[in-house]
Amino acid sequence: MGLHKIIIPTPFAVGDVNSYLIKGDALTLIDAGPKTPEAWLALKAGLKEANVTPEDIEQVVLTHHHPDHAGWVDGFENAKLYGHPYNDLWLRRDQAFFDYHDAFYLERLQEEGVPEELWFWVKKMKRPLNLLGDRPLDMTINEGDVLPGHPEWGVMETLGHAQSHLSFWNEESREMIGGDHVIAKVSSNPLIEPPFDPAEGRPKSLLQYNASLGRLLKMPIDVIYSGHGEEVRNVHELITQRLEKQHLRAMKVLDLLDGREGTVYDLTKQLFPHAYEKELGLTLSETIGQIDYLLEDGLILERLSDNGVFYYTKA
Numbered sequence: 555m556g557l558h559k560i561i562i563p564t565p566f567a568v569g570d571v572n573s574y575l576i577k578g579d580a581l582t583l584i585d586a587g588p589k590t591p592e593a594w595l596a597l598k599a600g601l602k603e604a605n606v607t608p609e610d611i612e613q614v615v616l617t618h619h620h621p622d623h624a625g626w627v628d629g630f631e632n633a634k635l636y637g638h639p640y641n642d643l644w645l646r647r648d649q650a651f652f653d654y655h656d657a658f659y660l661e662r663l664q665e666e667g668v669p670e671e672l673w674f675w676v677k678k679m680k681r682p683l684n685l686l687g688d689r690p691l692d693m694t695i696n697e698g699d700v701l702p703g704h705p706e707w708g709v710m711e712t713l714g715h716a717q718s719h720l721s722f723w724n725e726e727s728r729e730m731i732g733g734d735h736v737i738a739k740v741s742s743n744p745l746i747e748p749p750f751d752p753a754e755g756r757p758k759s760l761l762q763y764n765a766s767l768g769r770l771l772k773m774p775i776d777v778i779y780s781g782h783g784e785e786v787r788n789v790h791e792l793i794t795q796r797l798e799k800q801h802l803r804a805m806k807v808l809d810l811l812d813g814r815e816g817t818v819y820d821l822t823k824q825l826f827p828h829a830y831e832k833e834l835g836l837t838l839s840e841t842i843g844q845i846d847y848l849l850e851d852g853l854i855l856e857r858l859s860d861n862g863v864f865y866y867t868k869a
């Protein structure tokens with residue numbers, strides 16, 4: 555039995571999002587669209603093509619917690635909800651989490667050298683939470699598990715784009731359900747998100763992402779069913795291209811540090827002169843990714859100033 559793909563509209567720039575229905579010992583829906591009326595109609599219509607109603611769904615499984623994937627988790631009254639443990643922070647989103655979330659981003663903006671008049675961005679870092687479901691997980695799944703009711707689908711933790719990101723791998727059919735880990739048309743943004751455990755400190759999302767991509771290069775994948783757009787069939791070629799492009803972006807950042815010191819904010823303004831004001835969160839996280847990459851390779855040095863700002867120079 556193959557996968558049944560359901561294409562769902564979203565109000566986001568990324569466009570449509572995909573859900574996948576899997577029939578096995580359980581009837582399982584992977585991802586559940588954003589919580590809009592249009593998305594619910596598309597979900598119901600897509601299920602109907604497979605002669606399934608929302609009440610028939612026994613399990614909803616999340617690739618990650620972003621609102622375009624985790625909206626209608628509470629639309630399936632008979633379904634259990636499974637996903638990476640990190641999802642619960644966002645699905646529950648109690649006051650303690652919001653406090654933690656805001657404190658985390660304020661600390662980031664400060665250390666990145668973002669001027670105080672832009673610190674209001676802390677509040678804008680939250681994704682549109684009204685489109686995200688608010689039902690906690692029934693059970694967590696993670697690396698090394700198999701999907702309940704579908705023993706042929708193994709669970710892989712593929713962090714980077716999200717701190718909750720899972721992919722599902724069918725070794726026999728060489729198919730992967732990849733969420734936003736690999737998308738045909740766009741490279742996934744390794745967003746900066748608060749860590750699951752505050753003691754871990756800021757996740758180095760781009761390094762996580764590259765490591766997660768690197769794992770796929772060693773696997774005989776025929777096709778990835780993505781969270782957005784068409785299936786990816788030239789998996790290794792596409793991943794190799796993406797990793798090369800990222801390396802070139804990092805080299806551009808290295809060039810900007812030629813003979814001078816810079817903060818993440820300085821570099822972001824130079825790299826994205828037209829976009830940084832409107833998309834400060836996304837553009838900063840892109841720059842931080844390149845900085846983490848350059849630090850990891852020993853190409854730059856980091857200095858923490860007395861006022862808590864990190865400055866970078868060429869090594």
Ligand SMILES: [Zn+2]
Pocket residue numbers: 618620715716734
């Ligand atoms: Zn996402």
